[in-house]
Amino acid sequence: METFVFFYFASIIVVTAALVIGLKNPIYSALALLVMFFHVAGLFVTLHAEFLAIIQILVYAGAILVLYLFVVMLLNLKREEHFHSQWIVGLFLGCVLFAEAVLLVVKGETTLGDNLATPTASIELTQGNTESIGELLYTTYLFPFEVASLILLVAMVGAVILTKKGIMEVKG
């Protein structure tokens, strides 16, 4: 049952991800991306990471993708042909990468194959996964977490300065 659910989510993710770059109407691309986000959230739920699943929907589907749609509609792109002229190169590269992946799995000389063959035993959580994530972020991974927040702050200040004209000029 679990395998079936996993392959359902995985196949939909692959198909919609392909549609995101394959569809010519940018609005349809954004909607394919929306469907993909939901299925990624579904994968998180099957892994018992409900918090991550909801954050996935809240942040990516709820905020970021809405902004994408916003921009796409404001620009009113009818059809974007520009990026579809490179499909031969893309196909070639994709075939090479796929062949490499198949080779690696068949020869079995990768740790990835081992992990797939023997699923690790699920860890019993003594508390909800929200609490677990919070505790990890504020103890073990405190430094990377703070660095990430600093980077975001810099990006935010940068965005404000870029859009606000005349903020850097000296008033005289």
Added chain:
Amino acid sequence: METGIRLALTLSQIGAVMVAVLLTVAALTLLERKVLSWMQDRMGPMEVGPYGILQPVADGLKLFFKEDIIPAGANKFMFSMAPILALVPALIGFAVIPFGPDWTVDVLGVNFKPFVITDINIGVLYILAFASIGAYGIILGGWSSNSKYSLLGGLRSAAQLISYELNVGLSIVGVLLLSSSLSLVTITNAQAGGFWNWYFFAWGSFPQAIACIVFIISAVAETNRTPFDLPEAESELVAGFFTEYSGMRFAFFFLAEYGNMILVSCMATVLFFGGWHAPLDILQGPEALHGITGIFWFSLKVASMLFLFFWIRATLPRLRYDQLMRFGWKVLLPIALGNIVLTAIVEYVVHG
């Protein structure tokens, strides 16, 4: 067998909640017009039935039999999808709202909670996530109509939803700090014992009254109601994103708006006003009757919140678009952030 019983129980529960919500929507359409007209010294709808109480039935029939028009040049697929995308998130949020006491009943060997469809430990985030999905219906409805009024309405709505969604989320954080849980059932249970324990007053810790006001203002903005109804400002944009919609598709948008109103009222009730708990323990009645009194108090609080919505609509004029954005980002956001800092400090000092 067990799965079958569980499925039947859950489905009947979902059915009951949906019927209750849709009936409330029907009642609200009439009540809104009545309340508005009383405030404006008018009678309101009086023609259908005594005192116009059958008006919702007439409205429903009218919407059902109206011609369903798809404008020329509209994107047919998106035009049909948009109302569904708007309605589903509005209704799906009710799955985690606790309407009554946290009872667990044993039905033929299956544990069953009669007053909440599902108590997931991330209930608050679940509602927020699906509320933000509701924006797609509005944006896509505006875009696919192939009309400049619809498009402008949709774009305005997108900007407004993103801005105010943030304030809704941040105003809730104070409550989450006090209850240290994301489950709406746990949050309700933590507010038992009397009105001073409700998070609006939060006796012994930092009261969430400011957060509650920020939440209500942002909720009014998120449900696109006056004075924040810019996406459908009729004097500027005809009817905003649903200008081109008619018949049942229009009814879907209408249901979504009222469904969202009820949902945010339920959220405010659960988060700030103690959910199904009575203001005083005496008013709750004996333990065995908590199911009935719980639903009574819950409905009363939700109804008061809904009345507040109508009251605001009758009182305040519409904001200008730049005022709306400035208010959201420069007034509400700092207040919500300050509330989080203060709550955290007080909670640390008091309960360490």
